[in-house]
Amino acid sequence: MSEAAMNKSAEAEALALLRRTKASYQSFIKLNYEHAAKDCRVCPTQGVCCTDAHFVNVHITRLEAVHLRETLERTTRLTYEDRRAVYVRARETIKRYNLTATGDTFAQTYACPLFEAGTGCLVHARAKPAPCIQHACYENWEDLPPLNLQTRTEHRIEQLNTQIYGAAWAWLPTPVWLCLVDSQADGGELEQLARGWSARRIEHGDSSAHREVRLRATAHTHRAQRSLPVINRV
Ligand code: SF4
Numbered sequence: 001m002s003e004a005a006m007n008k009s010a011e012a013e014a015l016a017l018l019r020r021t022k023a024s025y026q027s028f029i030k031l032n033y034e035h036a037a038k039d040c041r042v043c044p045t046q047g048v049c050c051t052d053a054h055f056v057n058v059h060i061t062r063l064e065a066v067h068l069r070e071t072l073e074r075t076t077r078l079t080y081e082d083r084r085a086v087y088v089r090a091r092e093t094i095k096r097y098n099l100t101a102t103g104d105t106f107a108q109t110y111a112c113p114l115f116e117a118g119t120g121c122l123v124h125a126r127a128k129p130a131p132c133i134q135h136a137c138y139e140n141w142e143d144l145p146p147l148n149l150q151t152r153t154e155h156r157i158e159q160l161n162t163q164i165y166g167a168a169w170a171w172l173p174t175p176v177w178l179c180l181v182d183s184q185a186d187g188g189e190l191e192q193l194a195r196g197w198s199a200r201r202i203e204h205g206d207s208s209a210h211r212e213v214r215l216r217a218t219a220h221t222h223r224a225q226r227s228l229p230v231i232n233r234v
């Protein structure tokens, strides 16, 4: 088997594990916490949790981006044009909100291109990022799922990324990753970023840079994803 074929098959295995990890996390949240959350179907500001560009700063990893791409590909109710529209929205979002793959990406906020008016989250059932699975609107603080559930899932996601890509991945805003893994992109930007991440690994040793970033990501998405006022969380 060629190296490319081996990499593809290792990625497919990691994707299967990622799917399982997310599915069990999502079911656990649904069964144990969502009954206490507000009903999104009757929400007077439906979708604001995904489109409020002052708040949303959800970050994902490379493997999750591939998972998103494949989920969009496999969603049969989406036409080719619908799928391309997601990538067009992602590009526009990057431009409008000045999103970048470098610097303090967690300070960057945006309206999510995976939200479609009338449908909602296009990847709701299969590929939601961890903070989006964790999030719902609760009346009482004591009903919220504990943050360590999200942290644990993100840690597992990190392990899977490192297993497949070594240091060649990072936590980045969802629209940035969507464009990097777009099958119509030439891959040059991702290659260049991957070289930078690998160099950082050599400089700092193991994946400590990723770990530090994830902790910051968790803190930020925690703040961004709660609808109750969280003043002192970050
Ligand atoms: S999560 Fe909250 S803001 Fe978003 S649709 Fe549901 S109830 Fe509305």
Ligand code: SF4
Binding pocket: 049, 050, 056, 058, 112, 113, 114, 115, 116, 120, 121, 122, 123, 124, 128, 129, 132
């Ligand atoms: S991925 Fe889905 S749930 Fe998360 S912010 Fe985007 S549209 Fe909303």
